[in-house]
Amino acid sequence: MAAKTKKAIVDVKKQFEKIAEQFQTFQILNEEGEVVNEAAMPDLTDDQLKELMRRMVYTRILDQRSISLNRQGRLGFYAPTAGQEASQIASHFALEKEDFVLPGYRDVPQLIWHGLPLYQAFLFSRGHFHGNQFPEDMNALSPQIIIGAQYVQTAGVALGIKKRGEKSVAITYTGDGGASQGDFYEGINFAGAFKAPAIFIVQNNRFAISTPVEKQSAARTIAQKAVAAGIPGIQVDGMDALAVYAAVREARERAVNGEGPTLIETLTFRYGPHTMAGDDPTRYRAKEEENEWEKKDPLVRFRKFLEAKGIWNEEEENKAIEQAKEDIKEAIKKADEYPKQKVTDLMNNMYETMPYNLQEQYEIYTEKESK
Template identity: 55%
Template sequence: MSNVMELKEGTEMFQILNEDGEIVDGQKVPDLSDDELKDLYRWMLRIRTFDGRAIKLNRQGRLGFYAPMAGQEACQIASMAALKKSDMLYPSYRDVGTAMYHGLPMENVFLNSRGQIHGMKTPEDVNAYPPQIIIAAQVLHCAGSGWAFRLKEEDHVAICFFGDGATSEGDFHEGMNFASVYEANSIFFCQNNQYAISVPIHKQMKSETIAQKAIGYGMAGIRVDGNDALAVYQATKEAADRARKGEGPTLIEGVTYRVGPHTMAGDDPGRYRTKDEEESWTSKRDPLKRLRKFLDSKGLWSDEEEEKVQKEVLDEMNETIKKVEKAPKGTVAELMDGLYTEPTPLIKKQKDEYLTWKEGK
């Protein structure tokens, strides 16, 4: 198998499985056991099932803000599968799948969506920050975290996820330049899902690809088929290995497609893309169908296992939503709790003033 970094940086598409789930000539399967391959698909199926049910919960008014992620499961799950639990994750609002794979409880996801502040309190043993709502802000955080790992000579990597629209933000350019100059242990994963809300990629930039932007920053860049889980895994694994060896950051462009709306807050994809376009992605390039075909060819999966995973996810979601609906809502007095190890004098003063005001009402 060719080293992904040996490809012409930023323009060629790295692929291991074609759309029929067959190995591309000259490539081979990454060093994954049968159980690891099954777990990869199992998690992608979990996230697809979660997404469908979450959309319904949103429509029922039981969840608040939600950004569908169907179609992007390979980008989110296969990339995280290539990392260690000790690595630091900086997701965006559409990357719930990355956080859940990394250990974030479903309860936190639901609480956060419902606007309850306890959902933002990530468990201490989960190396992930809350989903970033500010476009591209997590790129800066990832650059700084990766630099810290390098300064402390720690064998950790920081990874952030963002969409193609984020590459038009200043934070993207600042973070990329900083990470490259200081050779940070960072991976910048752009899920190019073709649209920044309703703006198509060709109206955002003149460069041929997003990955080739890495050349200008002097860092490695790779364009990968974002619906090919094995290619995503391999590209991320090599990027992480490079970072751990002190060889600097990598920009990965995962070419994929956002099947649903931008968010559940009223976006109508039919206003800016055609049904034929959607069909070309969902029927021929679906990431789950592709990996399922590959597993079927090896006799590693069955319809019974498929149904079992789907039922497990739906059962967990039903129990979790009932639990969070009964959870106490946060108070204004709690807003700053956990921001610092010990509250600063100013925070203490503000909290005391608020409580005094509230008692006097």
């Protein structure tokens, strides 16, 4: 007797295809800076569009100068940001001053535009404690070094915002590698369960240090991971400033209206190494891939759009560049002149009452530093 053909309980192929259909990449500007989604155009004035471009240009110059300063030994830890300006700056541009920013270590630009003085950003890179002493009216935490840990923190901050009845949100950032961490799932699940006003951004720059995103997860998109947490998810062209702005602005509106968190995956690319601490991207990235992503440069795309509208030109861009250079020059000078951090500063900042086993060391360093 021939064996019966057993029908599969789950049509896996159909299931995956149905999921993929729901997570098509959201885009407003194509690579030529042309509007391809008029209905989704955000309501921004010409002045606001120019300011967004100015901030992106400024941030690109800041990245270039920071790399140079790092190579000169004048900065410490630094994670390059070129290529991610639309993802970082346009997302922040969609926020309000009262919103709470919880960045990863590559997200110092968002802190600067949220109110962190530039010289303090340089001190943070050097490991100086004053780099983490934020202005009182600045709602943010220090850049998280532990991969993905900021997602759990954001869920907590967002729940606090909800309990206080405040009309603001907590926003956080990680990379594609962060989306493979347990903290990522715990954070979005907790926030979803309590409908906390949070925005979770995954900047998918293709490589978690050196591991291609395709080897990190079997999921076709990171955005679809939102489904398991019962929250909205969207994949956005992360090289398109207008698309990023529109997605984050809508997520913010839902959050402050009590509709809970959103997971946003921005498809982007870092042009430089993972960090300046010895990473060599040529060992794991093909030149052809880099060339392809350079054609999608967020500054070039947005510049074409603004020039077509007649509101941006070479003079405007040069003004932004010169302002950035001048600010950086003044900030690094101020950082250089700031009192050096001492070992006793570190100990005093760590302990209110010095443990007995460190008291002897403290006295030794106090004597050394007084000479």
